[in-house]
Structures are given as C-alpha cells and as structure tokens.
Amino acid sequence: MTEAGRADGVPAVRLRPVAEEDLALFRRFATEPGLIGLDWTGFTDPQAPARRFALDGWLGTESSRLMVEVTDERTAAGFVGWARRDFGGPTWCWEIGIALLPEWRGRGIGSRAQAMLCDYLFTHTPVQRIQAGTHPENTAEQRALVRAGFRLEGVVRACEFRDGRWCDGLLYSRLRTDPPPP
Numbered sequence: 001m002t003e004a005g006r007a008d009g010v011p012a013v014r015l016r017p018v019a020e021e022d023l024a025l026f027r028r029f030a031t032e033p034g035l036i037g038l039d040w041t042g043f044t045d046p047q048a049p050a051r052r053f054a055l056d057g058w059l060g061t062e063s064s065r066l067m068v069e070v071t072d073e074r075t076a077a078g079f080v081g082w083a084r085r086d087f088g089g090p091t092w093c094w095e096i097g098i099a100l101l102p103e104w105r106g107r108g109i110g111s112r113a114q115a116m117l118c119d120y121l122f123t124h125t126p127v128q129r130i131q132a133g134t135h136p137e138n139t140a141e142q143r144a145l146v147r148a149g150f151r152l153e154g155v156v157r158a159c160e161f162r163d164g165r166w167c168d169g170l171l172y173s174r175l176r177t178d179p180p181p182p
C-alpha cells in the first residue's frame with residue numbers, strides 16, 4: 001500500500017504492516033536508551049511487541065503501527081503509529097507518532113511518512129482531525145509535521161514527565177479539510 005516514488009532526493013518509502021522480522025527493531029527501541037530520541041522513558045518489556053504482534057499484527061481499533069520501509073533497500077527505516085483520542089460523546093480523533101532509526105533521519109523520510117499516514121487515515125477512517133504532539137526541543141519533528149500539513153495549535157503545559165522533570169509539549173493538528181501538503 002501507500003507508495004511514493006520520489007524525484008526530490010527523498011528515498012522512496014512505503015507504509016506496510018508489521019512483520020515478524022520487525023520485532024527485533026521494536027526490541028531495540030524498548031531496550032536501547034535514547035534510540036527512540038526524546039520519547040525515551042526508561043526500559044520497557046522487550047517481549048511486549050511480540051505479544052502485541054501475535055494478538056493483532058499491531059493493527060487494532062484503538063492503536064496501530066505500520067512500518068516505514070525504504071522501498072529500494074527493502075529495509076525498515078522505523079515505524080509510524082496512531083491511537084484513538086476521545087473528546088467525549090461520539091467525538092474522537094487519531095493521534096499519530098513516528099520513530100526512525102538514526103541512520104534514516106534528516107533525509108525527508110519523516111515528513112513524507114507522516115503525510116502518507118494522514119492520507120491513509122483520511123482514506124480509511126472517517127476522522128476529521130489528526131493530532132500530533134512533540135517536544136519544544138524537537139525541531140526536526142516540528143518541521144516534519146508542518147511539511148506533512150500540520151498546524152501548531154499551542155503549548156500543552158507540563159504534560160509529560162521525562163528525564164527527571166515535567167516538560168511542556170507542543171500540539172499540532174491536521175484536519176481533513178486543511179489543504180494537503182505540496
């Protein structure tokens with residue numbers, strides 16, 4: 001699914017379901033401090049990804065993941081994920097996230113993959129809103145989100161505890177009715 005051949009120097013990527021051979025990558029993110037970047041919150045159960053994969057292939061109604069694959073090299077550069085966020089009553093939206101391996105960062109893949117994920121979610125689910133949070137010091141993700149068609153909504157104060165302290169976050173969103181990224 002969702003493939004993009006590129007003439008702009010960005011490696012062509014596709015989003016595909018998680019496969020058994022991807023579990024080693026998820027174990028690395030769970031056990032290598034800092035590999036996931038600012039979202040590192042300490043060691044987590046390295047077997048949890050295998051259990052989730054066995055349950056539903058990581059494609060559920062509440063949360064899901066897809067691999068970001070560099071098509072020419074048939075290698076996983078990282079993954080994207082999305083989870084349901086409720087606003088009360090019948091109203092909910094998706095919140096997306098992404099993590100690329102360090103060797104694939106800074107090459108345009110993060111922007112492209114998040115734009116492709118929005119296309120996927122707007123195509124296959126009826127949501128009006130997709131949101132994404134990031135950290136004030138994560139310039140790469142802030143810019144990648146804007147490139148993927150997101151707009152900054154504001155600062156969410158003291159919303160996460162990480163690295164020994166409470167930190168502010170930045171909230172972005174893209175609506176179905178927003179102009180698509182170029």
Ligand SMILES: CC(C)(COP(=O)(O)OP(=O)(O)OC[C@H]1O[C@@H](n2cnc3c(N)ncnc32)[C@H](O)[C@@H]1OP(=O)(O)O)[C@@H](O)C(=O)NCCC(=O)NCCS
Nearest residue numbers: 037099100105106107108109110111134139140141143144
């Ligand atoms: C954040 C992340 C997804 C961004 O994806 P990426 O492929 O590295 O970013 P891109 O190459 O698409 O670059 C997007 C923009 O950020 C800029 N950028 C890239 N790396 C940067 C860096 N280290 N510092 C500052 N700006 C950077 C690019 O120049 C580009 O800017 P532009 O739109 O003005 O040209 C990726 O770096 C990553 O996985 N990081 C670790 C995990 C993480 O932080 N996930 C998000 C958690 S909220």
